[in-house]
Amino acid sequence: MTMVNLTLNGKQVSADVPDNTLLVTFIRETMGLTGTHVGCDTSQCGACVVHVDGESLKSCTMLAAGAEGASVTTIEGIADGDSLHPMQQAFHENHGLQCGFCTPGMVMSAIELVQDNPNPSETEIREGLEGNICRCTGYHNIVKSVQAGAKMMGG
Amino acid sequence: MHHTTYMKAGNTDDAVARMADGGQLLAGGMTLIPTMKQRLANPETLVDLAGCGLAGIEDQGDSIRIGAMTRHADVAGSDLVRGAIPALAALAGGIGDRQVRNRGTIGGSVANNDPSACYPAAVLGLGGTVHTDRRDIAADDFFTGMFETALDEDEMITAVSFPKTGKAAYVKFPNPASRYAMVGVFVASAVDGTRVAVTGAGSDGVFRHAGMEAALDAGFSAGSLDGITVDADEMISDIHASGDYRAHLVREIAKRAVAAC
Structure with missing residues (x-):
């Protein structure tokens, strides 16, 4: 067992978990935040993307113990009270989701993409979301959403 | 994933000692963790190198030295690498996806020598040098076969250096x-x-x-x-x-x- 201490959506949390606990398991099962999804379990689909110290990572491909001391932000941590994050709002307004399973990862990847590149082109968005797979094939509206989200974020 | 015991190495010597005791080194984990999840690798002990101070990119005059724990995103975004060896920065920026580049390391990629990995082509193509805890190995002597390298069982990569070339x-x-x-x-x-x-x-x-x-x-x-x-x-x-x-x-x-x- 390993004691893991980290900041989750701004709150200090600690738990003693088996050493082989993945960060996504820690988030979903230990901390009960099920907004972060497990899609493929083979590190390819990106449904599990969260921010660790401000950078997007696949939480199914990292041990919880490796996030010791880090600041982790999940999809639950980006809205401001009842106000959706601009990127969430943009997905909502542009029909950027169909079944919604991939959406938490898409939104978290898109936020980091826009933070690094406030005015991404369509090509840059498609390349930037290479690590996120949508099985409803909704990429067209996802790209539109990210473009709108970028504008709403101030780009 | 099977049970494993996780520990952090404090420095290179510590990591090598733990590896000699049977520990499996964990760098970015972009290959090892998926492999463990599929139960194709079942190390009893994982030795995390994140705290070993092996990340960083140095200008050494005719060459650039990249610490083993330097992530692909950092190589891709380095002004030094982009200026002196743009092909290397571009290669790093094309590995996997953004999330993999935010976590995967040059040392892990080179040590694994996956036959489909990008970095081995840069090390061999540029005639780089692989630095370990005990010696320097020329690229031409390093890659010895699919998933095989000249590294000893308990030998650890600390950095890789590349001669500068714009062409x-x-x-x-x-x-x-x-x-x-x-x-x-x-x-x-x-x-x-x-x-x-x-x-x-x-x-x-x-x-x-x-x-x-x-x-x-x-x-x-x-x-x-x-x-x-x-x-x-x-x-x-x-x-x-x-x-x-x-x-x-x-x-x-x-x-x-x-x-x-």
């Missing part, structure tokens, strides 16, 4: 699904002549192609490779591409890399 390019033909290199060719104009390193294709992993190097030394142009043949029997042949197709791609992708130099 180099890497072109990858990615598998449309996995985005791994089905064929990737790194062409560089080095001090000792042109070097051509091929990843993704060879059944023994990354390799240099002497015929293409000689042809490019005689005349550095894509057309110089027109008459070159690549032995299909030495290529990987699988559901993604036959050996014949890979052999064909190696020459065509090499021509694109030369044109991009």
Whole structure:
């Protein structure tokens, strides 16, 4: 067992978990935040993307113990009270989701993409979301959403 | 994933000592953790290198030294690398996806020597040097076969250095699904002549192609490779591409890399 201490959506949390606990398991099962999804379990689909110290990572491909001391932000941590994050709002307004399973990862990847590149082109968005797979094939509206989200974020 | 015991190494000596006790080194984990999840690797002890202070990029005059724990995103975004060896920065920026580049490391990639990985092509193509806890190993001596390297059982990569050259390019033909290199060719104009390193294709992993190097030394142009043949029997042949197709791609992708130099 390993004691893991980290900041989750701004709150200090600690738990003693088996050493082989993945960060996504820690988030979903230990901390009960099920907004972060497990899609493929083979590190390819990106449904599990969260921010660790401000950078997007696949939480199914990292041990919880490796996030010791880090600041982790999940999809639950980006809205401001009842106000959706601009990127969430943009997905909502542009029909950027169909079944919604991939959406938490898409939104978290898109936020980091826009933070690094406030005015991404369509090509840059498609390349930037290479690590996120949508099985409803909704990429067209996802790209539109990210473009709108970028504008709403101030780009 | 099977049970494992996780520990952090405080420095290189600590990591090497723990490896000698049977520990498996964990760098970025972009290969090891998925492999453990599939139960294809079941290390009893994982030794996390994140706290060993091995990340960083240094200008060493004629070369650039990249610490083993330096992430792909940091190499891709480094002004130093982009200025001195733009092909290396571009290669790092094309590995996996953004989330993999935010976590995966050069040391992990080079030590693993996956036959479809991009970095081995850069190390071999640029004629780099792999630094370990005990010695320096020239690229030509380092990669010894698919997933095989010259590293001893308890030897650890601490850094990789690359001679500076602006005349180099890497072109990858990615598998449309996995985005791994089905064929990737790194062409560089080095001090000792042109070097051509091929990843993704060879059944023994990354390799240099002497015929293409000689042809490019005689005349550095894509057309110089027109008459070159690549032995299909030495290529990987699988559901993604036959050996014949890979052999064909190696020459065509090499021509694109030369044109991009």
